[in-house]
Amino acid sequence: MTETELLLESLSLMAIGMGIVFGFLLMLVGILRGMSAFALKIAPAEPHPAAAPAALHTAGSEPDDLVAVITAAVARYRRHH
Amino acid sequence: MTETELLLESLSLMAIGMGIVFGFLLMLVGILRGMSAFALKIAPAEPHPAAAPAALHTAGSEPDDLVAVITAAVARYRRHH
């Protein structure tokens, strides 16, 4: 292939490529909207249901409630003194 | 092999197989009893010697004594108020 042929080929690649990228993601926009509608119909949304547990399984989070316990204990202790 | 031959073969497999399974595990019963007798002779049993440490090396167990400390602290705190 000469340089010019290559250039033409790559121009056509660009056109097709961007077309498919947009086509694919546009289609995905529609499908995701449908998916959300369907999902919220059969299981209405709770407030941040997955985000909260996700935050909890990070390593080192186990002592979190300890912190809570202590904070409460210390707070109560101060209140009474 | 015809279906019938296969069936006969599998019947013989069953007999031998269950025989070995029982034989093997029965022998193991005897050997384990001997092993325990031997082990307890040269090292008399402590109460749950391996179970206790095993429970301790699970991840996230380090704060366990913390919990103990706090529980004790909180309990004492309540007793005094």
Place this chain on the structure above:
Amino acid sequence: MTETELLLESLSLMAIGMGIVFGFLLMLVGILRGMSAFALKIAPAEPHPAAAPAALHTAGSEPDDLVAVITAAVARYRRHH
């Protein structure tokens, strides 16, 4: 190779080997001194800069400040009773 030839060969190996080991590590002594001089020129030493953080990323260290908090809390609690 006869045993004697082998022995002579291994004697020569010892001479060359120890020579290189010493040569290599002696050269490294000089280079490390130069490196330290260079490093301390462009970035004067802080007190234990890398050792301290290194000690901090050991597993299980996260509850350390918890221990501190509790120790302090318990100490204060005792002082007041």
Place this chain on the structure above:
Amino acid sequence: MDQFEKLWLSMGIANLEWGQGLMMLVGCGLIYLAIAKKFEPLLLVPIGFGALLSNIPIAGIGGPDGMIGMIYHVGVETGIFPLLIFMGVGALTDFGALIARPSTLLLGAAAQFGIFATLIGAVALNFLPGFNFTLQDASAIAIIGGADGPTAIFLASRLAPDLLGAIAVAAYSYMALVPIIQPPIMRALTTKEERAVVMQQLRPVSRLERILFPLVVLILCALLLPSAAPLIGMLMFGNLLREAGVVERLSRAAQNEIINIVTIMLGLAVGSKLSADKFLAMETLGILLLGALAFCIGTATGVIMGKIMHRATGGKINPLIGAAGVSAVPMAARVVNKVGLEEDHHNFLLMHAMGPNVAGVLGSAVAAGILLALVGN
């Protein structure tokens, strides 16, 4: 116009065979069971996703040059993945209950009858049209009755790789169904009094006993049944790492890093065996049917052996614990506990059922070794 045709031909939808589409649905179904019904999710999520990926047209992800195909080649064909999982199982398992009461090994032995009965069932199916199981196939199917995933995958990969997908899916599905399958059989075979038997507390087991146990089991296996040595050997190696007390790092690696990594890879690889031509066949129906049968028979013979021991010991053994002999650790032991509590709210059988439960793991590994020795090529 030519380029658009080339494009169209590279699309999945232009190449999708109906079988691939159905198998992708099967994959989604497995994921559904795993997530919504908590059917052994650790295995069924990767297996289901592996089925999805491997049935994508053109991509060839499960083929010899695809990622999952290569993983299968390296880890499952060689048998290494199930063996590493067995090492992890060993490191996670406390054999204390078994060491304290070795006689419960007999319950683990009796429950293996499910395996051999299923073997006959599989061979008998050949009398029906559409079934044509070899003795190797039948043996691989029968091991579903062992109720032990890695053992089933290991044996199937050796004896009947084509059936591996269906066998693994059946094994893990029925393990998840244990709380539904077992209780009616357990209740039917026992009396109210038997179910209410309170068992004597287990004696404590010394550290030395725990350390000697894996070595003793391995050496017996080496002397009598070397064909079971890879399975039992890795199980006991993991257990020794656990009990040695001086190799904590390695024990943790076996219990976590290694088993988790291998589970992901093994699941994907097993999923690649869920292809339409192998799975959407009459045989799969037979396998599912035989698997259910195997679990039922294993449960029944375990309970019956429990009844025998109940009488032989003058009523010291609660026959329910025999049901745990099928393995399906620790689900079957929990089922025993639950059925026991139904009769007497203060009778916790869990620890007593752990003995037969882990004995069942040994029992099915022994059975797998026998089948390998006598049927393997």
Place this chain on the structure above:
Amino acid sequence: MDQFEKLWLSMGIANLEWGQGLMMLVGCGLIYLAIAKKFEPLLLVPIGFGALLSNIPIAGIGGPDGMIGMIYHVGVETGIFPLLIFMGVGALTDFGALIARPSTLLLGAAAQFGIFATLIGAVALNFLPGFNFTLQDASAIAIIGGADGPTAIFLASRLAPDLLGAIAVAAYSYMALVPIIQPPIMRALTTKEERAVVMQQLRPVSRLERILFPLVVLILCALLLPSAAPLIGMLMFGNLLREAGVVERLSRAAQNEIINIVTIMLGLAVGSKLSADKFLAMETLGILLLGALAFCIGTATGVIMGKIMHRATGGKINPLIGAAGVSAVPMAARVVNKVGLEEDHHNFLLMHAMGPNVAGVLGSAVAAGILLALVGN
């Protein structure tokens, strides 16, 4: 005297070619950038050290019998390492923002224009002497514009393994330079008012939506673009492990053990492609130039699409978030946040930029699939 000559000839200094020396300097330079300038250190430290090791004379560590050469063969030639990293990325990524506002996918689509424009640029360089890129080479270079390391390595290993070293270095370097490259372009293309737009808070996303998302994306990909299925499949598999909620162990393994181990190996292996004859060539200069161009164009088209959506929605969309469409997760989203805060100290765009940001990952995986389908052999 003879033995001393043999000794001298076995020394590195007697065999050092000038190119190897220079490449060792390049390796040191990458390590410097990684440590002192925090340029994507997780990849650039191993890549730099891999370059050092592979250019040691005689030792042949990067050769077919050397350790790194073998790692390359097993993990990069097969494509397995980048795919496993993609699985980890999926397990680490929260697609919630994208699910809540799917229209941001269009921003991720627009930013891929950087890829295809670079493709033309690479081909156009052939008009200059010293450049001789094939369409495969040009495609592999273009993917730098995807601003996604594993995708770039995966595609380059398939289409142009010789250029892999330069492409990976360019991709990760420019990802690190995003905070310098993007802001001027973002400011130049937007008005003060546009940059100050406060966006509406995102709605919460339900657990079911999060679980269905990876399956839906995979199935669409399977039907339309199977050549992107390995990349998108592993990304979505990792994400399903994360969101399933029942396979915490596996999710953690994908997010930690597997991705860490593979990152070390992948970095070393990529470093072995930094050899003098491939890297110290005119072409590398071209690749670095085109890489910068790709990032600039991608940023620009993302922002322009943002402006279009700004108008179409009556001013609800802040066009800055279009810049995050190049991916470079999460750096590009943070840059958007920073530029937004410059205009209005209370306008946090981070969460809104996460949608286009992860859309950019999907977009470049789709683009990679297209290039594989149309240019791959």
Place this chain on the structure above:
Amino acid sequence: MDQFEKLWLSMGIANLEWGQGLMMLVGCGLIYLAIAKKFEPLLLVPIGFGALLSNIPIAGIGGPDGMIGMIYHVGVETGIFPLLIFMGVGALTDFGALIARPSTLLLGAAAQFGIFATLIGAVALNFLPGFNFTLQDASAIAIIGGADGPTAIFLASRLAPDLLGAIAVAAYSYMALVPIIQPPIMRALTTKEERAVVMQQLRPVSRLERILFPLVVLILCALLLPSAAPLIGMLMFGNLLREAGVVERLSRAAQNEIINIVTIMLGLAVGSKLSADKFLAMETLGILLLGALAFCIGTATGVIMGKIMHRATGGKINPLIGAAGVSAVPMAARVVNKVGLEEDHHNFLLMHAMGPNVAGVLGSAVAAGILLALVGN
């Protein structure tokens, strides 16, 4: 009757050769030493179990199609496992003491005399009947004197794979015996005054020095001794991950996941080299003897070099720290500390002994490189 004969013939006990039985006892012995005597349990438990598994008759677990045989082929024959362990050692090692006082490198150099003296000893054994060591064998045996497990395994796998089992066992056993072997030699060669020398506190080492150190060492090694580059390269790579401060994830992976997983696999694989025909030979006795000799000589020359430096510095150096030059990290440094405390209860030599201790690791890697360059094929 026929089938029973087939069954009998498939039993281990019918096929057990006396050598296998003995090697299984050797395996049990290693496990005993590891657990009861705490002899380097991390390696000796897997090695011992690997010996057990590999000597099971018929099963062929250590053979070319067995699990351990395949692990050996992939990880040890290629040299990858010991190199990955060396990476982990680098990530676990603090070279600060060495950077603060580089002259202690000479102690690490002197202690390598143990290696080369053992080489001559091994060759000299050939004058006795029953011994027939080649120069390769002798070199692999000599490296036991390096007191560094991964280096010994790496070199033995290259020069004398047949002797690998015995060499690895000897290396790790003597490393465990360091607290027994070293003190008498240390006391015999030093005076009371020398042992009581209190050394000056080490200066703090800057972060930049710690980062430059691995690069400087690697480049010197590349220029002078490329044959040592795999070992020293991976050691320094691990150390750079540790000190870089920006790749915490990777450093942790090298220190934990990778080293733990590889240790299990490496141990099993090394154990498979403990077969009767290789191990139950006169040569093993010779290897064990020479290994003890190597440790003694290395300790002695280290201490003697310590005395020389003691005089050269006008008494600033405590000659005991020379004993740590054999490596056996960190055991040898602890032994130095203990012997020092015997003389003066307030004189903690631990930190001062760490310098020669890690210098010994470098020294034996250099020695291994020399042997590879001059004796390897």
